[in-house]
Amino acid sequence: MRRTASLVLLAFAVFCAALSPLLRWYAFPRLAKIPPDEYQTAVLEAAPATLIDYGTMKPRKVPKVSIVQTLRGNVAAAEKTGRTTGRDVVVWDALSYIAGPDGKMVSRIPERYVFDAHSQDPVHSGGEHVDGDAVRRDGIEFKWPFLTEKRDYRYFDAQTRTSAPIHYKGTRTFRGLEVYYFEQTIPWTKVPLPKTMPVDGVTPEAVRKAGTSRWYTTKRMFWVEPATGAPVNGEEIHREELRGGTLLGDRDKVTVFSGHVKMREDYIKHTVDLVSSQRQLVLLLTSYLPWGLLTLGGGLFALALWLEARSRRPRPAAAAGTSAAEPVVSGSS
Helix, strand or coil: HHHHHHHHHHHHHHHHHHHHHHHHHHHHHHHHHCCCCCEEEEEEEEEEEEECCCCCCCCEEECCCEEHHHHHHHHHHHHHHHHHHHHCEEEEEEEEEEEECCCCEEEEEEEEEEEEEECEEEECCCEEECCCEECCCCCCCCCCCCCCCCEEEEEEEECCCEEEEEEEEEEEEEEEEEEEEEEEEEEEEEECCCCCCCCCCCCHHHHHHCEEEEEEEEEEEEEEEECEEEEEEEEEEEEEEEECHHHHHHCEEEEEEEEEEEEEEEHHHHHHHHHHHHHHHHHHHHHHHHHHHHHHHHHHHHHHHHHHHHHHEEEEEEECHHHCCCCCCCCCC
């Protein structure tokens, strides 16, 4: 009976030991994916800020500038790209909508971002763009990979249409979560004007004909939860200028926008709550279940060996009262 039990336990131990790496290295890459129909909205604010008045072409102080960032999963485009590439692909149609203190549009910049649903690596299958300009992304944008590492990554900058390192700066605690802090600084760079402008007659073509160019610099900061790779907070110290040309009169440059852009508090709270719940699912597949099964398998294996050893142990001698009978001695009467 003990030998049968030890064999059953040994079988369960082997099953648990085999299932542990399968969950981590086989199931996790296939289950942890960005859904193709993802929809996210975040509102960031710079308060106060400096903003150009295109009517007078002069900067003015304003109490607040709002940036609404929307990410919408394009399921039809993702399925089409997936059939072409043979990969699980996500297509995000993104929009950055900048509004002044009166709520009126300052600029709007659409994007299309195509990437692998698990690794977040860009997928170059056509259709990638920023404000209608075709791009070929190198590195990540919007989201870090699952199980983010303590290292630098390449991060795509939509203004310059190029990628540059974003540097890991250490581990911090943010709203009760352990996060990795990243920074990227883009030096002053000449960038295209948005194709949609808030004032009639002020177009990219008209600005170029006037010999005026747009320049931009920013310090970008992210607090990233490493298990999910999701930023729980983001900030930018952002500046834009118009330089040169007849459009500015006798001035060499004019500030278009300047401000410290921060995520609005209600969106921070919503993001932290959402990421905290998703973090547990990722850790379940990468840590809790694999290590738990491995520990259980080791315990079952040890118990099976113990039962097997007991089954092979000699039985104890019979009690004295039931010992072998004394020899019979025959004799004559």
